[in-house]
Amino acid sequence: MGKYTIGLDFGTNSVRALLVDVASGEEMATSVWNYPHGQEGIILEDKNPHLARQHPADYVQGTTACVRDIIKQTEENISADDIIGIGVDTTGSTPMPVDESGEPLAFHDEFKDDPAAMAWLWKDHTAHAEAEEITKAASRLRPNYLAKCGGKYSSEWFWSKVLHCIRSRPKVYEAAYSWIELADWIPAVLTGTTQPDRLKRCICAAGHKAMFNPAWGGYADEEFLATLDDKLAKVRRTLPDKAHTIAEPAGKLTKEWAKNLGLQAGIPVAIGAFDAHLGAVGSGIKPGVLVKIIGTSTCDMMVWPLEKDLPDIPGLCGIVPESILPGFFGLEAGQSAVGDIFNWFVNQIQPGGANNGSHEALTKQAERLKPGQSGLLGLDWHNGNRTVLVDQRLTGLLVGITLATKPAEIYRALIESTAFGARVIVERFEQYGLNVNRIINCGGISAKNTLVMQIYADVIAKPLEISRSSQSCALGAAMAGAVVAGKQAGGYDTFGEAIEAMTAVRSQKFTPHPDKVKIYNRLYKLYRRLHDAFGTKAADGKLYEVMKELLSIREEVRS
C-alpha cells in the first residue's frame, strides 16, 4: 500500500493542493482554488498603486476547498489513511497583524474591511519610505543585518510593512498583538498553534525577511528597532529566539481540521517556507546545483553546507542558514522581471500590427535570428535589479536600434538581456566559490519556452535541465510533509532521501551551442559594460546618475 503526502501551495492569486506518492514523487491529484476577494485575489486601492493585500479568509476557505477536491478525485484508489503528512509553501514576505490568539485582525468585525488588517502581500510596496529608513539605520548601526540581505532592506519585507502600519494605520497597529507571516500562519492554523507565544516561526521567512540570524541571537534587536520607532518593541517581544526548518513539524493536524478536510487527525504538518524555497527542494536542490525558477521574475537558489565557511556575497538578496534545506545555508538571488518583460512588449507595446505581435508570432520570427544578428543589446531592468545590484531605481535600456529594427529583433534582444542578467548571477555565485555544476530549471517559462531556454543555455554556456514536476513548489511542500512524517510512518528521515526518491529532471536538456556561445561571450562583455556604467558608481558615475535622475524628474513631474 502506497503512502501519500499533501503539498499546499499558496500563490499570489490562488491556492493549490497536490497529492503526491511518497515513494516515487508521482503526482496523483491536484486542485487549484482562486481567491475570491479583490482583483484575482488581490485587494487594490485606486488612490495607492503600491498597495496589495489579501483577505486571510481566502486562505482558510481555499485550503478546505482544494484539499477536499484532491481527496474526492482519488477516493477510489487512495485511502485518506495513507496520507501521512502535509507541507505548506506560501508567498512572502506576506505578514498579517493578529490578536493574542493569533487570529488575523481582518477576522474582527471592527477591521473586516480594513486593508491594513489583512495580509500584506509580498508585492505590496506601500512601505518604500520605511524600507529606506531601515536600510539607512542598519547601515549605520547594524551593518551585519544588511550584509546577509544584499545590502538593502526591501519595502516588500516584514519590518518595513510593520513600520508602515505604525505610521499609516496606528489604530490597526495598536489593536495587533503580533504579526505573523503567511508561511507560519497556515501550518499553525492546521495544527491549532496560532497563539503567538506557542507559534513556531520558520527560518525561511525570519531569516530572509525579518533580520533573523542565529549568529546575532535571533531577530533584529529591540534597541535597534527602537531607533526606528519605540512602538516596534511590542511586536519584537512576541518573536521567539529560535526559528525552525522545514524538517520540523509545526504540530499535528487538529481533529477539527482533519474532519473538515477528510484526513486523519494527528498527522504532522511541516513548518512552512516560501514557495521558491520549496520549489528548489521539489526540483532537487543540493550543493553544486543551481535551481532557477523562471516565470514573470526569477528566483535563483543554491545551498552550501553549514559546516563550511561561506563569505558574505555582495548583491545577494539573502543568505540564511537552513532557509532552504536543513543543514545547509540557503542562498537566494533573483531577477526582478523576466517573463514580465516579454509580456510588457506583447501586451503593453503591442507591436507588429494586427497579426504579428503575439508571443507565438514573435517567437517564431525570433527563432530564425542568429545571436548578434539584430545588433541590439538591452539591460533587463524594467522592474529594477534584484541581484547583484539590489536596486529598484534602475530601468530598462535598449541600444543598437536602427531604422531597420524589427519587433522580433527587439523581442529576442529582451530575452537575451534577461539571459545576460541570469549569467551575472551564475558568475557571482562562482566568483565566491559556489561552483555551479548543474542548473535545474522550473517555473512556467522553463517548462514551455524552448526559445528562451536555448538562449539561456547559449548565454550562460552551461547545459540547462528542467525539473520533471511542473508544480515543484507544491511538490517540495509535499516532500516536507514526507520528511516530518518520517521513515517509520512511510516517509523519509532526511531531505536527501526525499530528493533522491521524489524528484527528477526531464530527459529534455538544453545544451549550449559552441558557435553561439562565442558570439554571446562577446555580447556579454558589452552587457557588462552597460551594466557597470548604469548600475554602479564604479565608472566615473556620470551614467550611474542618468537612470536615477530620470526617475526623480518623472516623480517630480507626476506629483
Next chain:
Amino acid sequence: MGKYTIGLDFGTNSVRALLVDVASGEEMATSVWNYPHGQEGIILEDKNPHLARQHPADYVQGTTACVRDIIKQTEENISADDIIGIGVDTTGSTPMPVDESGEPLAFHDEFKDDPAAMAWLWKDHTAHAEAEEITKAASRLRPNYLAKCGGKYSSEWFWSKVLHCIRSRPKVYEAAYSWIELADWIPAVLTGTTQPDRLKRCICAAGHKAMFNPAWGGYADEEFLATLDDKLAKVRRTLPDKAHTIAEPAGKLTKEWAKNLGLQAGIPVAIGAFDAHLGAVGSGIKPGVLVKIIGTSTCDMMVWPLEKDLPDIPGLCGIVPESILPGFFGLEAGQSAVGDIFNWFVNQIQPGGANNGSHEALTKQAERLKPGQSGLLGLDWHNGNRTVLVDQRLTGLLVGITLATKPAEIYRALIESTAFGARVIVERFEQYGLNVNRIINCGGISAKNTLVMQIYADVIAKPLEISRSSQSCALGAAMAGAVVAGKQAGGYDTFGEAIEAMTAVRSQKFTPHPDKVKIYNRLYKLYRRLHDAFGTKAADGKLYEVMKELLSIREEVRS
C-alpha cells in the same frame, strides 16, 4: 504686368516646377512629375542594398512635362513672355559619368541598362569602403580637406563614388570623359553647355562634396588623388579651377528647349545648387538666421559674411564660401534621421495593436504627456549621426523603460531625442560665434506637425518660425532665376532684395514654455551624458566601443 520665374526642384522621387511672382513670391502654379524608372524613381539592386541610382532620361522627360504643365495651368493669366528666368535645385551629391559632349553614358546604347552609367543618387552607399580610404588618406596628407567637411569624407560624395566606379565598373569609368553633378547638368542641358570644357560647375556641389575650396586653389589636387588611384587624374583634369554661385547664369535657354517648354529663348538659367541650400534661400536665410529643413532627416543651415573670420567648426558637415548665398560662407549641419525615426516606430514596429499605433493616435496621446513624465530618454542615432559626431556607425538608444512604458511615451521620447539632437547643433553654431537669433523652419514636419515643433521650441528654448512657402526649395530656385534675370528685366540684382520681397514666415510661431524649458534643460544634460559616452572617446571609451562592436558583430554574423 507682373514678372515671373520658374524654380525646378529635382527631388529623390520626382521633379517639381514652380511658377513664382517675382514681386511678391506668390506661387502661381506648381506641377510634380514622378520619375518612371525603378522603384519610385530609384533603381535598386537586390544583391546590393547600398545601391541607389537614377536614369538621367527621367530628369529630361520630367523637366519637359512639368514646365509645360505650369505654363498650361496659367496660360489664361500669364504670358510666357513675362517668365524671365529659371533656377534649378537638385539632390546631391548625385554625379553621373558623361562623354566628351557631356551626355550621360546611360544615353549610350552600350550602357543603357548599366546602373554604373546612370546618376549615382545621393543616398547610394556603395562607396563606403572608398569613403574610408579617402578619409584616411586625407587625414594623413591633406587634413585641410577634411576640416571643411566635418572631419570625415562620406560615401555619399563625389570622389567616393567616382573611385568606387573605377574599382567596381572599370569599363564604365574608361568610357567616361568626366563626371557631372546633377545640379550642374540640368542648367547645362537647358543652356546647351554640357560639354565638360565649357560647363560651369556650382560651388555648392564642388565645395560640399568634391573637396573644392578657393583657399587651396580649387578641387582636391591631382597628386593627392593619385595616392588613391592613378586613374582619377583623368576626371580631375576635366574639372575647372573656378566654381560658380547661384547669382551667376549657367547660360541662356536654348531655342530648342524654349520651344520644347513653351518659353522665351535666351532667358537666363541660374547656376544650380542643392535642394537644401536653395530651400534655405527660399526660407529667407541671412546672418543670424538658422534655417532648418525638417523632414525624414534635417538640414540645418547658416551663413556668415565672407569678410569676417570664421574658424573651422568641428563636426560640421560643410563650410563652403558662397555655397548658399553669394558673399557669405555657407554652413551646413544636419541630423541623419528625424521623420524617418517616427516612421520607423509606426511602420516597422507597428505598436498599439490594431487601433492605437498611427501617427495621429500616438500624437494625440503624446500631446497629453508632460516633459519628463515618461521617464524615457533616447539617442536619435537610428541612422547614425551627421552633426556633430559625423559618424554613421552609431545607433539608437532608449533608456528609462519600465513595465508600464506605453507606445505613446516611446513616440514622444523619440521626438524629444531628435529635439535634443537639434539643440546640439544650435549650441555648436553658437559656441563658435554664430549666434542664432532666429530659427526659420521648413519641410514637411515643420508645416504639419505642431507636437514636434512645440517640443523643439521647448527643448531648444528659442521661438521657432515657419517658412510661408511649403515649397521653399523650388521657391529658392525661382529666386535664383529672378536674380540672374536682374532688375532691368524685372528681377533683382541681389539675393538680399529677392529674399526681402519673395520670402516670408507664417504668423504662427512656436514659443518656448518656461516650465517645460526647465525640465528639458535637465533632460538635455542627461542626453549630453549619453551623447558623449556613446558618441565620443572623451570619456573612458568603454561605452564608445559598445555601438561599434555591436555593429561589427552584426556584420560578421550576417556575412
